[in-house]
C-alpha cells in the first residue's frame with residue numbers, strides 16, 4: 293500500500309521473525325521486500341501461521357493501521373502459488389478467492405495492494421476489482437479468464453453473480469470479509485445472506501473476518517460462514533500507545549470556526565491534516581469559510597463521483613494537498629456498544645480457538661445506509677498516508693467511530709495526533725448558523741470515548757487555548773462566517789458536483805489518453821465567490837505573535853511565549869525522537 297518504504301514501529305512488529313520464516317514463495321518475498329516490510333506485524337505473523345499451517349478460519353480484531361490487509365492477502369497469494377505448482381496443462385482456472393470490503397475506496401485500495409504483492413507473479417495470481425468495471429462486455433471477458441482473486445463490495449458481487457450464471461464460486465478456497473462490523477451496520481447483511489447461497493460453505497473454504505472493532509453482531513455471520521474460527525485479538529500494549537497523542541478542546545459551536553481558522557492560518561499544526569465533519573453542508577461551509585482566508589482545502593464526501601473520490605485520496609496520499617475536509621457519515625451508523633464490551637479484554641495478544649465473540653445482548657442494529665452514502669466511508673480502512681493530525685471539527689457521535697477516525701493517523705508505526713472539538717452542553721444551540729444537532733451530545737460522547745480509550749491504554753488530554761489571544765482574531769472570523777450563507781453553501785455543493793461529474797464523465801476518455809492532464813487536475817480550487825473582504829487573506833502584523841512579525845516565514849509553531857523559550861523547544865524538536873505537542877504555544 294505504500295509508495296515509500298515504511299518502517300513499522302515496534303508496537304506492531306513481531307521482530308522475532310521475518311517473512312522468510314513462513315516459507316513463502318520467493319516471488320512473494322521479493323514483493324514484500326519491495327514494499328519495505330522487514331518484519332511481519334503481530335497480526336500478520338499470527339494470521340499467516342494459522343492460515344497456512346493450520347488452515348484455520350480467522351476472526352481478527354487488531355488496531356487500526358496494524359497491517360490487517362497483508363494479514364489475509366499474504367496467505368491467500370501464497371496458497372494460490374502453491375496450488376499452481378500442482379496444476380497440469382489442462383487444469384481449468386477457477387476463481388479461488390473473494391475479498392469483500394464495504395466501500396469502493398477500499399476495493400481499490402485492497403486490489404492495488406494485492407497488485408503490489410503479486411508484482412512478480414501476476415500471471416499466476418490475477419486480481420480483479422469488480423467495482424472498477426462498469427462495462428458489461430468487459431466484465432464478461434475478464435470473468436471468462438477466471439481471475440484467481442476477486443475484490444468487491446457485497447452488492448457488486450451479488451449483482452455480478454446474478455447476471456453471470458456461468459460464474460461459479462463453488463471452488464472458492466478463501467473468503468474474506470474486511471471491516472466486517474461496518475458491513476453489518478451498512479445493512480450488507482442481506483447481501484451476505486444471499487451471497488452465501490453461491491458458496492460451498494464450510495467445505496474446504498477458509499474464511500477471514502477482520503476489523504479494528506468487533507462485537508457480537510458478527511456472531512450470525514460467524515455461524516454462517518466459519519468453521520471453528522480462531523479469534524485473534526491484538527491491541528496495542530499499554531506502554532506503546534504514545535505514538536498517538538489525543539486532545540480535545542471544549543468550546544462553543546461558533547468558536548469551533550475561530551479555533552480552526554487560527555490553527556490553520558498560523559500553521560500551528562505541521563503536516564497533513566484530515567478534518568472530519570458530520571454532514572455534507574458542514575464540509576462546504578467550512579471550505580468556503582477557510583477559503584475567505586486564503587486557506588485551500590479539498591472536500592471528500594459520498595456525493596462526489598467515485599473517480600473523483602479515488603483521485604482525491606491518491607493526490608492527498610502523494611502530498612499534493614495538505615488539508616482534506618472529509619464528511620464522515622458512517623459514524624451515524626456505528627453503534628457504541630462494541631467499544632465498551634469488546635474492549636473488556638485488553639490483553640496485548642490473545643488467541644482463542646473456537647471461542648465465541650463476547651456476548652453483547654444490548655447491541656442494537658442500526659438503520660441501513662442510504663444509497664447515496666453506501667459504498668463510501670472515509671473513516672474506515674482507508675490508508676491515508678502520513679496524516680499528522682486528525683481534527684474532529686465535529687465530534688463523532690460514537691466512540692467506535694472515533695476509534696476509526698483517529699486511526700487515520702499514526703498508521704504503520706508513524707506518530708500522529710488527534711484533536712477533537714467538543715461543544716459544551718450548555719452552549720449548544722446558542723448560535724443557530726453554526727449549530728449541529730449531533731453536537732448536543734458531545735460531552736456525553738466524549739465521556740464514552742475517554743472510557744473506551746482508557747481501556748485501550750490511551751489518555752485524551754484537555755487542551756485549553758488562550759482565549760485572549762484567540763479573541764484578537766474574532767472580528768475577522770465574524771466577517772468570514774457571515775459571508776458563508778446557506779445559499780453560498782448550496783451553490784458550492786452544486787458547483788463542485790458539476791465540476792467533478794464533468795471530470796468523471798465527459799473528460800474520462802481525455803484523461804485516459806492524456807494521463808498527465810489528470811495529474812494536474814486539482815480538487816482544492818476555490819468553489820464560489822462568497823462575498824468576503826480580500827484583506828481577510830492576510831493576517832496583519834499586530835495579530836501575529838511578536839516572533840513572527842518581521843519574518844512571515846516564521847509563521848507556524850509561532851510562540852505566544854518568549855522567544856528564548858521557543859528556541860529551546862525548537863532544539864528539542866529537531867532531536868527528532870521526542871513527541872511534539874504542536875499546539876503547545878496556544879495553550880493557556
Ligand SMILES: Nc1ncnc2c1ncn2[C@@H]1O[C@H](COP(=O)(O)OP(=O)(O)OP(=O)(O)O)[C@@H](O)[C@H]1O
Pocket residue numbers: 293294298299300328329330331332333336354355356357358359360361362503504672673674675699703704705
Ligand atoms: N509488515 C509491515 N511492515 C511495514 N509496514 C507495514 C507492514 N504491514 C503493513 N504495513 C503498512 O501499514 C499501513 C497500515 O496497514 P493496513 O491498511 O493494512 O492497516 P489496517 O490494520 O487494515 O488498518 P485499518 O483498521 O485502519 O483498516 C499501510 O500503509 C501498510 O502498507
